[in-house]
Amino acid sequence: MIGRDAVLDDCAVLPVGDEYLVATTDMLHESTDFPGGMTGREIGWMGAAVTLSDIAAMGARPSLILLAVGLDSPSRLEGILVGARDCCRAYGAALAGGDLDAHGELTLVSSGIGFTKRPVRRSGARAGDLVGVVGVPGRAQAALEGYSVFREYLVTPRPRVAEGLALAAAGVSSMMDVSDGLLASLEDMRCASGLGYAIESGKIPLPQGAPPDTALRFALEGGGDFGLLFTAPPGTALPGLPELSVIGRVVETPLILVDGRPAEGTGYQHHWD
Amino acid sequence: MIGRDAVLDDCAVLPVGDEYLVATTDMLHESTDFPGGMTGREIGWMGAAVTLSDIAAMGARPSLILLAVGLDSPSRLEGILVGARDCCRAYGAALAGGDLDAHGELTLVSSGIGFTKRPVRRSGARAGDLVGVVGVPGRAQAALEGYSVFREYLVTPRPRVAEGLALAAAGVSSMMDVSDGLLASLEDMRCASGLGYAIESGKIPLPQGAPPDTALRFALEGGGDFGLLFTAPPGTALPGLPELSVIGRVVETPLILVDGRPAEGTGYQHHWD
Numbered sequence: 001m002i003g004r005d006a007v008l009d010d011c012a013v014l015p016v017g018d019e020y021l022v023a024t025t026d027m028l029h030e031s032t033d034f035p036g037g038m039t040g041r042e043i044g045w046m047g048a049a050v051t052l053s054d055i056a057a058m059g060a061r062p063s064l065i066l067l068a069v070g071l072d073s074p075s076r077l078e079g080i081l082v083g084a085r086d087c088c089r090a091y092g093a094a095l096a097g098g099d100l101d102a103h104g105e106l107t108l109v110s111s112g113i114g115f116t117k118r119p120v121r122r123s124g125a126r127a128g129d130l131v132g133v134v135g136v137p138g139r140a141q142a143a144l145e146g147y148s149v150f151r152e153y154l155v156t157p158r159p160r161v162a163e164g165l166a167l168a169a170a171g172v173s174s175m176m177d178v179s180d181g182l183l184a185s186l187e188d189m190r191c192a193s194g195l196g197y198a199i200e201s202g203k204i205p206l207p208q209g210a211p212p213d214t215a216l217r218f219a220l221e222g223g224g225d226f227g228l229l230f231t232a233p234p235g236t237a238l239p240g241l242p243e244l245s246v247i248g249r250v251v252e253t254p255l256i257l258v259d260g261r262p263a264e265g266t267g268y269q270h271h272w273d
Numbered sequence: 274m275i276g277r278d279a280v281l282d283d284c285a286v287l288p289v290g291d292e293y294l295v296a297t298t299d300m301l302h303e304s305t306d307f308p309g310g311m312t313g314r315e316i317g318w319m320g321a322a323v324t325l326s327d328i329a330a331m332g333a334r335p336s337l338i339l340l341a342v343g344l345d346s347p348s349r350l351e352g353i354l355v356g357a358r359d360c361c362r363a364y365g366a367a368l369a370g371g372d373l374d375a376h377g378e379l380t381l382v383s384s385g386i387g388f389t390k391r392p393v394r395r396s397g398a399r400a401g402d403l404v405g406v407v408g409v410p411g412r413a414q415a416a417l418e419g420y421s422v423f424r425e426y427l428v429t430p431r432p433r434v435a436e437g438l439a440l441a442a443a444g445v446s447s448m449m450d451v452s453d454g455l456l457a458s459l460e461d462m463r464c465a466s467g468l469g470y471a472i473e474s475g476k477i478p479l480p481q482g483a484p485p486d487t488a489l490r491f492a493l494e495g496g497g498d499f500g501l502l503f504t505a506p507p508g509t510a511l512p513g514l515p516e517l518s519v520i521g522r523v524v525e526t527p528l529i530l531v532d533g534r535p536a537e538g539t540g541y542q543h544h545w546d
Contacts, residue, residue, distance in 0.1 A: 011370070012337060012339065012369035012370040014336065014337060014369070014386075016289055016290065016294075016388075017289065017290035017291075018290075021289075021294075021386070023337060023339060023369065023370070023384075023386060024339065024370065025298075025339040025340070025341045025370070025371060025372050025382065025384050026341070026372050027341035027342075027343055027372045027373075027374045027380075027382060029343065029374060029376055032374065032375070063287060064285060064287060064296060066285065066296060066297065066298040066384060067298070068298045068299070068300035068382045068384075069300075070300055070302065070380065094285075096285035096287070096296065097284070097285040097296070097297065097298070098298060099298050099299050099300045099382075100300075101300045101301075101302060101305065102305070103302055103378070103380070104377065104378060105376070105377060105378070107300075107343065107376070107380055109298065109300065109341045109372075109382035109384075111296075111298050111339060111341075111382075111384035113287075113294070113296060113386065115289075
């Protein structure tokens with residue numbers, strides 16, 4: 001929304017030497033982004049994870065994260081820093097600095113840098129490409145609606161760094177993360193590519209334990225998951241990743257189709273009152 | 274406060290190819306950082322400028338800025354983006370992306386990247402080095418206290434990008450910006466180097482128009498200025514920059530001395546209630 005790259009990709013891209021630097025920033029607020037009951041460590045983890053996920057979605061290796069914290073209470077700082085550091089370490093990034101302020105509502109902004117030989121963008125698909133996901137979309141939403149077995153997917157989401165690197169190496173044609181929800185992410189891809197995306201509900205992996213219609217709603221409309229959405233030319237040798245599913249095809253008609261019908265709603269969005 | 278680099282330098286530093294990348298993030302809130310009456314454009318300008326100033330203080334050329342905005346009212350966005358873009362353009366950086374959220378209090382977090390062959394840190398001084406400033410510290414504080422002739426220094430501060438590059442090229446031994454105030458910045462340098470800084474009040478350039486004691490207080494304790502504080506080995510051929518003043522010497526005894534007496538207070542700080 002702010003610059004061309006902010007609309008079209010998870011990260012801004014800058015050529016540096018014989019590689020590309022990717023950079024991104026994400027703002028999280030307690031009232032809108034941290035479900036009740038999260039510990040400081042979980043909040044810090046999530047703050048780093050959202051940015052690492054954006055870097056992963058470019059097919060890049062994360063390098064460093066900076067964390068700005070607007071703190072409502074000084075006692076929360078330590079847990080937040082431990083969580084952010086743990087998440088960075090788990091995915092090969094350094095928590096390299098930040099800024100700290102007192103603030104009425106807990107606010108985290110993480111900014112991150114990664115590097116890649118070949119940034120994978122949201123555009124790049126061609127009609128006929130496969131559409132795939134890594135992960136089971138809807139688990140975070142299921143947790144929000146009471147399926148506590150999925151709580152870890154909501155509060156300590158796993159950025160798909162290794163998976164993003166493997167998909168980039170395999171030659172996927174476009175990629176993004178699905179943290180705003182599967183339909184919303186497909187819509188973002190549609191805006192970037194000008195193409196359509198026809199998915200089959202029966203091929204979407206669903207959170208287990210909910211009634212089928214509810215589980216499909218979680219998967220299509222629920223946000224907060226850190227899976228990857230990608231397209232790949234037919235015949236691409238996709239890597240043997242856990243939780244990788246091919247769910248549809250890229251089509252010429254610029255619509256999001258679920259079982260042949262135009263999708264209604266595009267999932268999670270911030271709204272102005 | 275978050276990582277070693279956050280304490281010791283204005284930016285985190287990362288070797289990239291035959292150069293160094295510097296990266297920094299700054300969080301600003303309306304109630305604590307934006308004086309009353311600032312326009313949206315001025316707020317956006319300041320958001321970018323604080324980060325460009327940190328990059329300048331490393332002797333680096335700014336490359337890109339990302340801006341996360343927590344907006345209390347959607348009508349403020351356009352002015353903020355115009356101001357941030359104008360500031361980035363004025364100093365050779367691209368406003369390359371960002372994030373947008375609704376928030377109770379206007380909050381800006383700008384993150385930035387720059388590059389340099391030789392990052393200049395807060396440490397690096399040796400006893401006997403000159404201590405210098407670029408700019409007239411205290412003008413922003415003077416504006417805050419009613420000297421409206423200095424308002425532009427408060428609301429559209431000028432990051433000293435060209436000056437930072439020139440000082441780095443001249444071989445200064447350490448550098449930082451003085452946005453937290455001159456004494457506070459000297460204290461930060463002292464913590465980084467373990468050395469002392471003896472300055473002479475008669476050599477500090479002062480905002481004109483205030484009584485001398487008041488002007489000296491503005492200069493020593495006032496924050497919000499975007500000048501540079503640096504040290505340089507004796508005999509360094511300093512560049513002929515406007516508003517460059519040599520104000521003292523680096524000494525072995527690890528104290529901040531003003532006219533030979535230990536300084537009291539270290540200027541602007543955030544406090545927890």
